[in-house]
Amino acid sequence: MNIVFPADAPAYRGSNLTVVFAALVDGQQVPCAISVEALEDHFGAPPADREGWMRAFDAGRGRIEAVAREHLEISHGSPVLLKSGHFPPGNVVN
Numbered sequence: 001m002n003i004v005f006p007a008d009a010p011a012y013r014g015s016n017l018t019v020v021f022a023a024l025v026d027g028q029q030v031p032c033a034i035s036v037e038a039l040e041d042h043f044g045a046p047p048a049d050r051e052g053w054m055r056a057f058d059a060g061r062g063r064i065e066a067v068a069r070e071h072l073e074i075s076h077g078s079p080v081l082l083k084s085g086h087f088p089p090g091n092v093v094n
Helices: 036-042 050-074
Strands: 011-013 018-025 028-035 080-082
Touching: 011 050, 018 036, 018 050, 028 036, 028 050, 036 050, 050 080
Parallel strands: 028 080
Antiparallel strands: 011 018, 018 028
């Protein structure tokens, strides 16, 4: 399975409080997202701050994509929604 994360900018989705980003799995686009709660809990984003959530995503993008990759591999390329419980306790980005 070939998994690539394009360098496209992520987007905030207010309808479900996530930051969405794409993966290409064997050339097919697969939607991925991370909850703002996970960004606040583990990536230092301030509460209720859209710009802060986007900055936290950018700062933690490598780790976020690594965890998304693990879930894409496990699910054979199904869409991924990362939540706070998908990351170890505490901040992973200082």
